[in-house]
Structures are given as C-alpha cells and as structure tokens.
Amino acid sequence: MTDTTLPYAAHGDPHHLGGLQDVALGHAGPASKRIVTAYGFWIFLLSDIVMFSCFFAAYAVLLRQTAGGPSGGQLFDLRSVAAETAFLLLSSFTCGLASIAADVRNARWYQLAMAVTGLLGLGFLALEAREFSDLVARGAGPTRSAFLSAFFTLVGCHGLHVSAGILWLLTMMAQVYAKGFRADICRRLLCFALFWHALDIIWVAIFSVVYLLGSGT
C-alpha cells in the first residue's frame, strides 16, 4: 500500500499522532521493549493505587468508629508526620536526580543520588516505626478499635511498600555497580523510579486524609 491510497497521509501529521501513517506504512513494528516494560509496570502501579483506594475507603468509613478509644486528634503527632513527609519528598527528588545520572551514564552521581534516596527512605521508616511502637505502647494498637485497625492497615501497607522499595533500591545500586548501565538494567531503573515516585503520591494522600483530616475529628 502506498501513501497515495490514504488521503490522511497526504496532509502530513501536524500533531505527530503517528497512528494512521504507522498503519499505512506498516514497518514501525511493535513498541520498543523500554516502552512495553514501563507501560506494563505503570498498569501494575495503577492497580496498586486501586488497592490503596480500598484501604482509604475503609479508613474513611471507620474514621469515627473508635469504640470509646482514642481518636486521631488525640493520637497523631503532626510534627513527626511533617518530618516523614519531608524525608519522602526529598527522597523522591533525589530519585529523580538518580534517573538523570543514569540517563547520562554517570555512575558516581547515580550511586550518590541512590544512596541519599535510600538513607532518606530509611529515615522515613525509622520515624514510622517509632510512631507505631509509641501507639502500641500507649494501648492504641491495631486491636483497640475499628478506626485503629484501618489506620494500621493503610499506613502499614504503605510502610511495607517503602521497605520493599528500599530493598529494590539496594539491588539496583548493586546491579549497576556490577553490570553497568545495560539496557535491561536501565529498564529496571525506570520501573524503580516509577515505583518510588508513586509511593510518594500515595503518601501525599495519606498525610492529607489520614493525619491532617483525621486529627480534626
């Protein structure tokens, strides 16, 4: 099939939509592996966000079911939450710097940015662990009320994701150290960056809905 049989092709492609011309010419082939991998991981992340939305819905429904126990306003320490937010936001930023360093194949800056990202993530986890153990010590553990069960499930699930992210981060540092910036390693790096940024997006929802809205009750 030639271009002349398709009237669309004659007008060029001012918005770079590609579609029809790719169909007509037929030699573009499937998308590159980098796009396919990252797109599949993007869909996984969206399904993860849907899972979190169920926990958010449970928390919102159970917010006032404290069974005579303490409510969010009496439990939450907003200064600790602000510190956790700062750690996670900065780690998202340094993760972005690591992606740039990986794209320009600068191993030293990459390892430095990834190390800072991991340390900030560990700081976040340490603060969260301290908060959880403090709550349990005050008799406000997950078994105290429906509200606290929902709280620990939601925030703990995010904490588990961050822990898994840190393990993945260490793996990526080791892989780049041992094997360099190979194409398959760079695809994993892209997925890791997506994962880490998505965790920060979920944390935005958590500190707004769980802590700031929850402490108002």
Next chain:
Amino acid sequence: MSEQQVHDFHERHDLAPGDEEEVRIGPRLIGYVIGLGLAILLTATSFFIAGTDLVWQPSIPVALVVLAIAQMGVHLVFFLHITTGPDNTNNVMALAFGLLIVFLVVGGSLWIMSNMNHNMAPMDQIMQMQR
C-alpha cells in the same frame, strides 16, 4: 541519554511512562527543582491550614483535599512526566481508568455507608429487639 535513544524517541512518537521528551540535563534538573518547590509549597500550606484558626473551620477538609489533589498533579507532571502530549496518550488513558476505579471505590463506599448509618436504628435499639 545516548544518540540512539534520542533518535528512537523521535522516530516512534511514543514515550514510556516516566520518560521525558526533554533530553538535556539542565532543563530536566530545573523540572525536578520546580516540582520539588511546588510540592514543598503545597505541603506547607496543607500543614498550615490544618492547624490554623484563621479560616472558616468547615472549609478546612475541602481545602485539604484540593491541596492534596493539586500536589498529586504536581508529582505526576514533574516527577512521573505524565503530560497531555500525543506521545503520552496511552499512559494518560491508563491513569484515567485507574482514577475512575479509585473514585468509584472511595466515593461509593462513603455514599453507601453514610446511607446505611443514616437508615439503621441505633445499636442499643437493635439489641433491645433481639431480646
């Protein structure tokens, strides 16, 4: 980023989620710095609004939700590089579908449960009836 990849991007008119159209380091760095600045601004506003007496109290939850959505938008654009460009159509469509499910789950749960709370007799009356 190597010449080959740059070439690939312009050949295919499609971007992986998380990849940027911009390949120069300077503008990419500035993009992340702008994103960080906006996120800090929005976060600080959220924490300030939550504890202040300066604004009408019932407006605070709405303001917090709006600020949170705005900050998620900032993260999506500046950190995840999701844009409205034609090379990003597939990523945006997947995101839109995910958001639809999220709103159905959260909104639907809140709606149904508040209706049930409203229509159900108080717990002590139910206990009386069972006796």
